[in-house]
Amino acid sequence: GEDVEQSLFLSVREGDSSVINCTYTDSSSTYLYWYKQEPGAGLQLLTYIFSNMDMKQDQRLTVLLNKKDKHLSLRIADTQTGDSAIYFCAESRSNDYKLSFGAGTTVTVRA
Amino acid sequence: DAGVIQSPRHEVTEMGQEVTLRCKPISGHNSLFWYRQTMMRGLELLIYFNNNVPIDDSGMPEDRFSAKMPNASFSTLKIQPSEPRDSAVYFCASSDGDEQFFGPGTRLTVL
Numbered sequence: 330g331e332d333v334e335q336s337l338f339l340s341v342r343e344g345d346s347s348v349i350n351c352t353y354t355d356s357s358s359t360y361l362y363w364y365k366q367e368p369g370a371g372l373q374l375l376t377y378i379f380s381n382m383d384m385k386q387d388q389r390l391t392v393l394l395n396k397k398d399k400h401l402s403l404r405i406a407d408t409q410t411g412d413s414a415i416y417f418c419a420e421s422r423s424n425d426y427k428l429s430f431g432a433g434t435t436v437t438v439r440a
Numbered sequence: 441d442a443g444v445i446q447s448p449r450h451e452v453t454e455m456g457q458e459v460t461l462r463c464k465p466i467s468g469h470n471s472l473f474w475y476r477q478t479m480m481r482g483l484e485l486l487i488y489f490n491n492n493v494p495i496d497d498s499g500m501p502e503d504r505f506s507a508k509m510p511n512a513s514f515s516t517l518k519i520q521p522s523e524p525r526d527s528a529v530y531f532c533a534s535s536d537g538d539e540q541f542f543g544p545g546t547r548l549t550v551l
Contacts, residue, residue, distance in 0.1 A: 374540070417483065427488065430483040433483070
């Protein structure tokens with residue numbers, strides 16, 4: 330959507346780190362999410378962060394949030410071929426179930 | 441739990457025909473969402489229900505689209521008459537207030 334922007338493509342070598350960036354415009358965003366979509370499948374929630382946090386780590390995934398700049402990033406350490414997918418950034422407000430999604434970043438992992 | 445169930449997984453129809461997409465949310469979830477995904481427009485929220493009541497249908501493209509949720513375990517999205525520009529993947533998602541769980545989607549092709 331217009332409120333959430335992402336770069337469209339990322340190519341990364343297997344074993345390297347991937348960094349996917351996202352910017353959003355709604356200053357009242359409370360929750361920020363990263364979803365993964367594999368070919369032919371639905372979206373799967375990878376991780377999310379509350380707006381009062383600036384970092385969250387979960388195994389190979391690290392989410393960084395710069396609330397001042399409204400910038401969110403997802404770092405995938407030791408990227409594997411199974412990480413090839415489309416990654417969506419999304420945001421919502423605490424009193425609203427609606428999610429606003431970015432256009433998605435297609436991550437291609439090359440050997 | 442089997443997750444969100446959608447049927448059919450694939451639908452091919454001719455322009456002008458009625459199309460009905462079905463969704464069974466996860467038991468106990470009180471919110472249900474219908475999304476449409478296309479290459480051009482990305483992921484768009486069409487409508488969402490809370491406790492079987494439509495809360496926001498502002499994303500429904502036009503009067504040809506309608507959605508119902510007669511009970512907590514079933515929802516339909518109907519397109520009548522269908523047009524080629526309706527070709528997309530339609531996702532249903534359900535939520536208990538935190539995470540949205542997506543179904544596998546229905547790929548609709550209108551010839």
